[in-house]
Amino acid sequence: MVLLDGKKTSSDIKDEIKVTVTTMKERGEKVPHLAAVLVGSDGASLTYVGSKVRACEYVGFDSTLVELPDTTTEEELLNTIKGLNENDDIDGFIVQLPLPKHIDEQKVLMAVSPDKDVDGFHPENFGKMALDMESFIPATPFGILQLLERYQVETKGKHTVVIGRSHIVGRPMSILMSQKGPAGNSTVTLTHSYTKNLSEITKQADIIIVALGVPEFLKADMVKEGVVIVDVGISRVPDASKKRGYAIKGDVAFAEVSEKASFITPVPGGVGPMTIAMLLKNTLLARERNT
Ligand code: NAD
Numbered sequence: 001m002v003l004l005d006g007k008k009t010s011s012d013i014k015d016e017i018k019v020t021v022t023t024m025k026e027r028g029e030k031v032p033h034l035a036a037v038l039v040g041s042d043g044a045s046l047t048y049v050g051s052k053v054r055a056c057e058y059v060g061f062d063s064t065l066v067e068l069p070d071t072t073t074e075e076e077l078l079n080t081i082k083g084l085n086e087n088d089d090i091d092g093f094i095v096q097l098p099l100p101k102h103i104d105e106q107k108v109l110m111a112v113s114p115d116k117d118v119d120g121f122h123p124e125n126f127g128k129m130a131l132d133m134e135s136f137i138p139a140t141p142f143g144i145l146q147l148l149e150r151y152q153v154e155t156k157g158k159h160t161v162v163i164g165r166s167h168i169v170g171r172p173m174s175i176l177m178s179q180k181g182p183a184g185n186s187t188v189t190l191t192h193s194y195t196k197n198l199s200e201i202t203k204q205a206d207i208i209i210v211a212l213g214v215p216e217f218l219k220a221d222m223v224k225e226g227v228v229i230v231d232v233g234i235s236r237v238p239d240a241s242k243k244r245g246y247a248i249k250g251d252v253a254f255a256e257v258s259e260k261a262s263f264i265t266p267v268p269g270g271v272g273p274m275t276i277a278m279l280l281k282n283t284l285l286a287r288e289r290n291t
Helices: 006-026 043-059 074-086 105-111 123-130 139-150 170-178 198-202 271-290
Strands: 033-039 062-068 092-095 159-163 187-191 207-210 228-231 235-238 246-249
Touching (some): 006 043, 006 139, 006 271, 033 043, 033 074, 043 062, 043 271, 062 074, 074 092, 074 105, 092 271, 139 170, 159 170, 159 198, 170 187, 170 207, 187 198
Parallel strands (some): 033 062, 033 092, 159 187, 159 207, 207 228
Antiparallel strands (some): 235 246
């Protein structure tokens, strides 16, 4: 069994980006600038945004954190987004989700300029991605493709089963795994909460990408020998033995499934760190496209 080490791979990618940024600085070019908008004070969101800002500092990007209170109106947020769209110094920006309930998430994501949409959530980018055109691929799926590619996992002609059809992971993943190119050319089955006999389908899979958010959902008796497993899930499970009172669990029962797998991502240290690295990669792409 080979561990698909997202911690190491993401650190390699960040170091590659750092080298590019150093060269940009030496040439007197403008370095990429990523902004993040955070509305409210949700603990997990603060942690995610903090990691993104630190990653920017590490690679030498400029970064701006726009912190807005819980009470921010939809109109105020849309105005902030307009300002970022029009600010030539900012190459790309993200709006950290989830947003407070009184704000329409779809309206907000639609307001982000597709040229600065480094999360790849705008319908224009999603559509371009589906049509094999140049776009911003959402960071988590982009990270999974990179992991598969860098570990030279064969995907061509394989049967890939994706569990979960979210707009940010499962749905784009199903499109990307079926398209032409590296880490593509798979035959894809997209499964979700209405799928019947899921085990029968997963037992036929050469590659399983699991993104449903149910801790240790995928068990060893649901997979065949030699399967490739990509575990996207991140759940906090109460654990008194931990100082912080919880443990992070993936969607895969790692101990038992890893015994049958040929490749598998751990949680933590698999897909999670790749997501941040690919956000940086998209910001670098945005800078390059803006020059
Ligand atoms: P979501 O929470 O929006 O949706 C869950 C999906 O799972 C739905 O499409 C639903 O149909 C499907 N599902 C639910 N129960 C099912 C079942 N019994 N059988 C088959 N399908 C079922 O999904 P999401 O936003 O992609 O998040 C999934 C998990 O991935 C969460 O734990 C989330 O925290 C994690 N996540 C991790 C990263 C990362 O960077 N590692 C990024 C995004 C999401």
